[in-house]
Amino acid sequence: MRLKRVVPVVVSLCCATASAEAPRDREVYITLGSDAAGTVRSSLRGGSAPTLVREANGVSVLKLAETQLSDVSSIMHDKYHRCAGFMAHDTQEEALAALTPAQPTQSLVSYTLDNAPVVNALFSGLQEASIRSTITQLSSYTNRYYNNSTGGTQAASYLQGIWAGYANGRSDVTVELYTHSSWTQPSVIATITGTVFPNEVVVIGGHLDSIQQYASSPSTALAPGADDDASGVATLSEVFRVAMAKGYKPARTVKFMAYAAEEVGLLGSKAIAQAHKAANVNVVGVLQLDMTNYRGSTVEVSLVTDNTNAAQNAFLGSLIDTYTGYSRANIACGYGCSDHAAWHAQGYPASMPFEARYDLGEENPNIHKASDTLANSTDGTNWGTANHALKFARIGAAYLAELGKGGLPGMPTDTVDPTVSLTAPASGATVIGTTNITATANDNVGVSRVEFLVNGAVKGTAFSSPYSYAWDSRTVANGTHTVAAKAYDSAGNTATSATHEVRVANVSTSGTYDSTYKTVRCSAAAATCDSGTLFNGRGTRGPELNTPNTLRGTCKDGSTGTYRSDESMEALKVSTVDGSNFAAGKQVKVEATVFAYLNPASDRLDLYYTANATATTPTWTLITSVVPTTANLHTISTTYTLPSGANQAVRAQFRYGNTAPTSACVSGEYNDRDDLMFTVQ
Template sequence: MHMKRLASLVLMLGCVSAFAKASEREVWITLGSDALSEVNAAFIVAGAKVPSLAGQKGDVVALKLPESEINRVSRVMHDKLNRCGGFVYHDTEAEALAAIASVGQTQLSPLAVTYTLDNGPVVNTLLGSMTEANILANITHLSSYATRYYTSATGVQAANWLKGLWEGYAGARAQTGGDVTVQLFTHAAWAQPSVILTITGTETPSEIVVVGGHLDSTSSSGNAPGADDDASGIATLTEVIRVAMANGYHPAKTVKFMAYAAEEVGLRGSKEIADQHKNQGANVIGALQLDMTNFKGSTIDVALMTDFTNAAQNTFITSLISAYVPGVQAANSTCGYACSDHASWTNAGFAASIPFEALMGQHNNLIHTSSDTLAKSNNTATHALKFAKVAGAYVAELAKGTANLADSEPPTVSLTAPSDGATVSGSVTLSATAADNTGIGRVEFLVDGNVVGTATASPYSASWNSAAVANGSHTVVAKAYDLIGNTANSTSITVTSSNASSNAIYDTVLRVPRCSNVGNVCDSTTLLNGRAGLGPELHAPNTINNSCADGLSGAYHADESNDRIRVSTVSGAPFAAGQTVRVEATVWVFAIRPDKLDLYYTANANSPVWTKIATVAPVATGQQTLTATYTLPAGTLQAVRARFRYNGSAAPCGTTSYDDHDDIVFAVSP
């Protein structure tokens, strides 16, 4: 009797177990194929069924697995690959397959965005009010929760606390009838809500600017304070909110600040929100992601990720840094598939960017552990303050608008040298006088609209190398900035440059060596010698607009570098369309077989599209001069790029640790 009952019980439990397994919800994820082997290995080691492959396109795969196994994938991405996020969660197979089908083909929303820098007084009002102490205090509070995991009670508490903080900053503007709303965006599938503060635009409220970061944290080793990942990002954008409210900022376009839930488990919170905006036909003209801002792991300050982001907006952000955050250095990097919430906006068809705390691989190595605390950043928020200023400038210049300015009176400025109508050559001294009721911040000297020198103290003067422009007539203007960013221009003068040289001069606008006068030779001489701070190379990376970063590994003249580019016509005639030119690149070779030189040209250096000339292999180690020829196309300002690489395949811009990319720009007869 007992045996029969036991057998029946075993049979019943088996049925229950089978029923539970059969009814367990299955979901899909997409992730980079480079992570697939690590994910499969983790399932095999755990004795679990390996996720089934639902589809693949290029470097992205779609996998099917039980929903309960999502955390296992999350742990692999964090523990083995040190990635924040790294995959996207999907409810259906059709959605996952559509996601991989659209990789590289995402169409941006049809609204054309014109990026301009003309709201300086508002930008500087906001940036001048920012403090490191406020950011530090908010990182401290957010990282005091044992975890902000998306299913945890403390994750919900953190969201509620943040909502209250933002409401406090907004004050009366968040009350009934005000232009600010602070809301919890609830997600049906988990406990933690996202938090959204909206400032309605005064002129074109249908155009939306988004600034976001993720609120959740995770760890595979106990507590998850997540001070850097991503309390730092939330505290950074919170400082933008604080100063916007304190200075009475009213954007012309609608601005939404977002703290996303559930980023660490497949970008789930941001995906729901971005998809909702897409489905509602919202005009999101730009999205900025702040994910990890407080650990300075690189010599550069801000790494702009070029994958799954919008190139035009990235260039805009670079311009913002140059104009409003002096001393902060930016460079490009890559972070892989779905590495943070910007990918949700990109996948929904909107322009997105992510300025990151360091070059990928040099970022905080304690994220996703119980040691992700402020101690890793020396218990300060100094680095995060730089990102708050970048985000503040982004909001005030993309959404435009007004604020309560401390000073609205513009300065006065007069250009005193050279004289109008002068003929100049070589180095020319530019001088001006300037005055303002509160003080002069700087005076810029512009030639043909391009800044060629800046002075921050009287007497205001700068040296201009007139050989950096083509011979002929040029317009010179002095532009004065007061301490808050009000500006005034001097009366312009006209000078005539007269120079002849075959040696390139560093161009501060294109950020590469340039021969501005038409000749038959253009030579970088010593300007390119070295790579990425390894050696004497000035102005690295010396690619047009810093568009392609160099590899950081190795040592000067022990490992790969491109040291010189010389372009010359074979006939000896001046550069002109149809002329055959010889490109000579002087390189330092580490190893004969894996080292290769890729040469490219573009007919328009201001908007380069690179065409391959040749791949040339060295024949010996050490210093080598490698050559190739091509025919000049039509175009008055052209460029050549040399990429010297260790292994890899030919491409205008590579990502390996020993890549050296250099450009040279030269004038061509029309």
């Protein structure tokens, strides 16, 4: 039997008020790589061993005392060279939700290298001495522990002050302390509002806190953290300083962030990333700078490939090759190894360039120790400089200019509009089903994106040529509609194509309940058969009308749990891909709308078809079986080819238990089956 507890969580982008030092004996949850879970449970010192709550997709959930977080950090660093190597969560529900692989929350932008004048201008202002000065100041505190009311908060206040000084009162720049309610140290955020695309956000971050490994009292132990991560914060601080000194104005909004509480489970970055997602902020890219000033490898830069975005990693590699020529290698650093993982967990594209071959153990041996000082940092030859960090400042500046776009005072302004022409469908054309809207676009500098409009509303976006969008015309009513394309360049210049009028002529049918076959049926041959709301609910949960909505009333639904908390099959739709009527040999799309459990990885959707729905005992053929990746209400789709047969049906079986399907009627108290019957001509 499953017992569930729902805890409402409200997250806001507004800064909360910092509390006094949080209680240190409460239970918390962490997620970490399953490869490390056993070691943490057996090695943890002080208190009882953590409890294993659940494991899925190579990630484990452990329950432990908050006082044990610093020890977990030390174990992860000592045994696995990961920092922090886990994520901390206040509730079991939040931790279980983290078991699900992240899904992107936004469209990727167009990655182009066309802002070299800004990159080179920023490069000219970067100074090793300035980075070194910031590292020196940040590492001068006894420690920057997240729950330390002195060093942790003093470092944040210092950083806010120098960033505010760099901004020098610019009206488009804000510098603030982002306070957290559960611990003392605030994060620091500097925001430059974009001039062209202010709702598209670029984040450059590093973590402000430090920790000493296995310290009996982390809040008082000596932890200068010069490399981990005063170096990363000083690196991004230098990029911000030069951007302000040069008068840089980005096209996209850019946020520089120094996160609190990374060492105890990415707490600061997780809170900020979750707040951005809750507010539907379109974060188009995240760069993490964690340890930049110790060259322990022959290569100069190591790019983290796990818990990062492959497309943005390729873009970052191109930046490094084009603007710096630094040697580089790819590495894996494990689950939750730095703050980029917190953004990745929310579906945002994140990347992390690192100082050394982390996977080979070539990183700074002094981190998490009293010996992590500037004197023990090296560029491979010289000690006590910020030469290696300067390389990462150049990478950060290139990333800023090429993803943030924009320009500098005195630079030529791009005032030339792009050109765009709609190439399909032709004006006056009749369209059915899914049809491609295509366009050509050009610009004197470069096209950043092309939007496709139906009746004046944006329906799709393409970021690179050939510009195309697959429009399902069945989403609009039959009749005359307009289509057009709109092109943008990185300076915000736009152009819209001539409008084409097209005639939509789809044949669509909504199903009705058939008392003979005891489920929803579309009795006339058409292009679509849709259950509408007739399948909503599961058995007595909801309740579901005409339950169980399976052919001849076979295969009863489970009736345990709560509607819209536990599993249910909510709607089913079948439609031909080309928009013509159902016929043997036609490819059809099946769309099943389900309500998945909080941990969707524990569920499974099985889709079947039968070619003879009128048979007393229909034969069911499996189309596909899918484990959901998203909790709550969402739609899962697949395609198959219609066989011969005048009366056909599809079955959606949504069930608790992600084992492979054994039949089209798996019994279970949370399981729901619905059959949709339709006519094939």
